[in-house]
Amino acid sequence: xxxxxLCGVMEFDHLLxxxxxxxxxxxxxxxxxxxxxxxxxxxxxxxxxxxxxxxxPPVTVEECGEDYHPHVAGxxxxxxxxxxxxxxxxxxxxxxxxxxxxxxxxxxxGLHTLMSQLLQEYRSPGSIPPAFGGIPERxxxxxxxFLGDTAPPAMKVINPLWPDPFxxxxxxxxxxxxxxxxxxxxxxRRGTKKIGGSLNDAVIAAYFLAMSDLTGHSGPVDVFFPVNxxxxxxxxxxxxxxQAANVSIPLSRRDGENMDEILPRVIKNTRLLxxxxxxxxxxxxxxxxxxxxxxxxxxxxxxxxxxxxxxxADIFVSNPGPVRLPETAxxxxxxxxxxxxxMPTTCIITSSFxxxxxxxxxxxxxxxxxxxxxxxxxxxxxxxMSVTGG
Numbered sequence: 001x002x003x004x005x006l007c008g009v010m011e012f013d014h015l016l017x018x019x020x021x022x023x024x025x026x027x028x029x030x031x032x033x034x035x036x037x038x039x040x041x042x043x044x045x046x047x048x049x050x051x052x053x054x055x056x057p058p059v060t061v062e063e064c065g066e067d068y069h070p071h072v073a074g075x076x077x078x079x080x081x082x083x084x085x086x087x088x089x090x091x092x093x094x095x096x097x098x099x100x101x102x103x104x105x106x107x108x109x110g111l112h113t114l115m116s117q118l119l120q121e122y123r124s125p126g127s128i129p130p131a132f133g134g135i136p137e138r139x140x141x142x143x144x145x146f147l148g149d150t151a152p153p154a155m156k157v158i159n160p161l162w163p164d165p166f167x168x169x170x171x172x173x174x175x176x177x178x179x180x181x182x183x184x185x186x187x188x189r190r191g192t193k194k195i196g197g198s199l200n201d202a203v204i205a206a207y208f209l210a211m212s213d214l215t216g217h218s219g220p221v222d223v224f225f226p227v228n229x230x231x232x233x234x235x236x237x238x239x240x241x242x243q244a245a246n247v248s249i250p251l252s253r254r255d256g257e258n259m260d261e262i263l264p265r266v267i268k269n270t271r272l273l274x275x276x277x278x279x280x281x282x283x284x285x286x287x288x289x290x291x292x293x294x295x296x297x298x299x300x301x302x303x304x305x306x307x308x309x310x311x312x313a314d315i316f317v318s319n320p321g322p323v324r325l326p327e328t329a330x331x332x333x334x335x336x337x338x339x340x341x342x343m344p345t346t347c348i349i350t351s352s353f354x355x356x357x358x359x360x361x362x363x364x365x366x367x368x369x370x371x372x373x374x375x376x377x378x379x380x381x382x383x384x385m386s387v388t389g390g
Contacts, residue, residue: 004338005076006108008099008115010325011333016095016122018088022059024121025086028114029056030130032240034105035114037135039078042294045287048135051081064089068096070365073173073339078104084114094330107244108320108336108351109228114240119328136241143284161222162346163215164313166373169366173339176363176377182355184388191387197267200225200319202387204270205263207317207348208251210379214372219252224316227279245279245286246316259386316347323353338362348380 029035036054040047064071068089076084083105089096099118101111121128180188185199192202208223226244249269253262291297307313323334336351339362348361359380363373 004103005074006101006103006106006111007072007074007337007339008101008111008323009072009333009335009337010097010115010119010331011094012097012330013094013332014330015090016088016097018059018061020125021086021088021097021118021122022056023125024118024128025056025059025084027121027125027128027130028117029054029082029084031117031128032110032114033131033133033135034241035083036081037083037105038081039102039104041079041291041297044292046291050134054081056082056085059086059088061088061090064091064096066091066093069177070172070174072098072175072337073362074098074100076100076102078102086118094332103242105242106240107226107228107242108318108349109230109244110240110242111336112320112323115323115334116325119331120326123326123328143280143287159222159224159314160307160310160312162211162313162315163217164308164311164346165211165214165376166313166346166363166369167366168308169364169369171365173362174365174370175337175339175360176374177335177337178359178377178381179333180357180359180381184385185352185355185357187388188384191389192263192267195264195267197263197270201263201266201270202259202384203319203348203350204249204317205259205266206380206383206387207315208266209253209258209262209383210376211315211346212253213379214376218254220250221252221315222248223251224248224314226318226320228320229279229283232278232280243283245283247273247279247282249273259383263387314345314347316345318347318349320349320351323351325353333358335360346376348377 033050034048037048037050040049062071068091071089074085074087084099084101087098089098099111099114101114117128188202189199192199204223204225212218224246226246229243229245249266251265289296320336323336325331325334334353335358336349337360338347338349348359350357350359359377361373361377363369
């Protein structure tokens, strides 16, 4: 997956104590060994190496305007000693807590856990105990039991899918955000449930249609989305590690087709996936090809550059589900975003908090990318709302 970084955002209507927030972040890091480990590449499969002693940098206040979005993204190097950082943005109307988390270390489910535990420890210092025993085996190559002769020796991580609608730039990475109220989200869920689907099916279908409208490309394409494997392994694991795999379903669109035609196809395809051990084969293949001899990251970069020259982009949708946080005074909103990086990748993330759904879509700050992403988000909302009958 390269060195991508996920972002957790929590909005407050008052000021927070940066020292206390830093102490809470330190406690959370000690509770999850992978967060104070470094990713070691180049000696066969990449592995995690524990770092002791472990300290995070002090949390300092970063002044910003009301539009704080350009300040949210921030890289975390998985080859460094700490896999996340906590930042405090201060605007006139209240503070913003940002968690930047290396995607190599954890998926969005792990980010939800980290957001929740950070608030818990901030409210009740000493409530998150440190972990002992080092890095669990499953945090290194946990799919070893699934590997066999059928696993390919290498796996194509980058797939040329859509014509690139946004281009790239060297400017700051940011994102557009839309927020749907709880009644609207319930209406979408009910409309999809009537034909045997889920809210996630509606998100996938709306995103496919939005990108098709934007690019004029009707497929067939593979639409990728992540699956958290904990729910399928059912081993009770609460370890914060990246136990997610990307799976895909093929979609195509004929002239004049919209949600009425595409959504049933998405429901059919995702139902077929759910009848199997969804994602485990893909994760096993990914782990088998996990940077042997330290070459995989370089190969991925070369493939990304090749895609860029061809004017192609990935299409990727993520719906990590509800963000469940402890009741905290002054907490007004929370969501997850993935602004992305300097690569031809199109990613939309939806997350919900207190029944509301936040939709974010990342871009690099050029005029073409900014306007194209805003249009894509508008199209996505248009198609998603059509499930409710308007």
